Amino acid sequence: MREAFHDQLDGIFADLSDICGMVEVAVHEATKALMTGDVHTADQVISGDKAIDDARERVDDTSFQLLSLQQPVAGDLRMIVSALRMVSELERMGDLSVHVAKIARLRVPQVAVPEELRPTMGRMAEVAEDMVRRVRGIIIDRDVEAAIELGRDDEVMDQLRRRSFTELLSTDWQHGVEAAVDIALLGRYYERIADHSVSVANRVVFVVTGERPERD
Amino acid sequence: MREAFHDQLDGIFADLSDICGMVEVAVHEATKALMTGDVHTADQVISGDKAIDDARERVDDTSFQLLSLQQPVAGDLRMIVSALRMVSELERMGDLSVHVAKIARLRVPQVAVPEELRPTMGRMAEVAEDMVRRVRGIIIDRDVEAAIELGRDDEVMDQLRRRSFTELLSTDWQHGVEAAVDIALLGRYYERIADHSVSVANRVVFVVTGERPERD
Incomplete structure (x- = not known):
């Protein structure tokens, strides 16, 4: 009985890692759509988000069932409560990838990111992924x-974000307001993906050590 | 014993409503700082966020203790798990108010929002609050x-956000890239405060009815 329970706990963590893998693909593909103005890839990221949402619901349901039926304490309880929070954050990271893909799609057949911003924005995307x-x-x-x-x-992400603002606000910005708005929002989305990554990682620390994760 | 437990559950919900009250003040004051370029108010919002973070930790700790010691099931379990999620969202709404205040402070003694955008941005802030x-x-x-x-x-918030973009991207925008970037990010922050509000409200539905809240 207890063993079956621990198998289920491990199963939740396996699901979390699978969802994280799906998010990784979403970030990668959204960036590809963004940097190439590829509407097909953008659409795939947008429609593919449902699979992440569904997977999240399964983790929610399983976690809730385990809480209800097994009434775990201590480390096991910590693990389930953390899983519930991690899966929310992973789902959110999927949503942020969708936001990136939507900006990409909005500018097709153009590329939303002007050429001289591509190194910085590409680096942000890489760091996030x-x-x-x-x-x-x-x-x-x-x-x-x-x-x-x-x-x-x-901290690397913060530096890149600051650099993108410096580039945007330089006096020789030639790309108008629309591109500037896109860059500001894209920077925000990648930064949030990074923030959530740190937060999920901190929750793993909490699961293992029982130490409260750093403030998000 | 059970009665004491239900008092504690009610106490968690009282704490959530208090935190929500703190967030309401934060949104209100951040907007005031934004619309008047008032650095003192902006600083108060920024430093005041710690109180929200601390209150969140207390709810976290109490909820975790109740899960561990009382091993609740059914409606009680739903309530505690929902409280853990609601308090995360409320804390996040506080953070978003801080982001608004930081943009306000960055532009002092100017006001970040150009005059013709103030009706739309003011309306977004009002709707969020x-x-x-x-x-x-x-x-x-x-x-x-x-x-x-x-x-x-x-939906009202979505319409306002679209309107702010239309105003930003009109050909007679005279305020340069910096103001446009501020407006785009401010709009995003208020929109996210609204999104989280809906999400917290949905969790109350879940607590009361047991029906899964709509997707965030």
Whole structure:
């Protein structure tokens, strides 16, 4: 009985890592759509989000059932409560990828990101995707050290965001208001994906150590 | 014993409504700072966010304790799990108010919002604040009908956001890229406050009826 319960707990974490994998694909594909103005890829990210939402519901239902039927305490309870929170954040990261894809689609056949901004924006996208990939590993391995390291690397994203603003607000900006608004919002979306990654990683730390994760 | 437990459950909901009240003040004051370029008010919103964070931690701790010690089932379990999620969202709404205040402060002694955008942006702020106020009532009264109505009114916010983009992207925009970026981000922050309000209201529906809230 207890063993079946622990299998179910492990199953929730396996589901979380799968969802994280789906988010990684969503971030990657949304960026591809953005940088190439590819409407087909953008549409796939947008319609594909339903699979993430559905997977989230399954984790919600299973977690709720386990809480209700097994009445877990201590570490097991911590794990389920954390799973409920992690899955919310992962779903949100999927939504943010959809936002990126929607901006991409809105500008087709143009590319939303002007050429001189592409290095900075491309780097933001890479950092976000890399963080999501690392979070997946952190979930699978319950890797506290990697989780703490991820939190430190969040600073890179902040620097990139500041750089994008500097580039936007330079006096020789030639691309008008629409492109500027797109860049500001895109920067915000990638930054939020990074923030949620750190937050999910912190929850893994909480699961393993019982120490409260750093403030989101 | 059970009675003490239900008092504690009610206490959590009282805490949630208090936090919602703090968020309402934060939204109101952040908007005041934004519309008047008042650095003192902006600073108060920013430093005041710690009180919301601390209150959130208390709800987290109490909820976790109740889950652990009382091993609730059915409606009680639903209530505690929902409280954990609602308090995350309320904290986030506080953070978004801080973001508004930070943009206000960045532009002092100017006002970030150009005069012709003030009606639309002011209306967005009003709608957001009004939604937060109504959510507080919904939490206090567990008012399912009001919660469902709130979800419908979210459309008003979407319309205002679209209008702000139309105004931004009109050919006679004279305020440059910086103001446009501020407006885009401010619109996003108010929209997210509205989204979270709907989501918190949906969770009240779930607590009362057991029906899964609409997708966030």
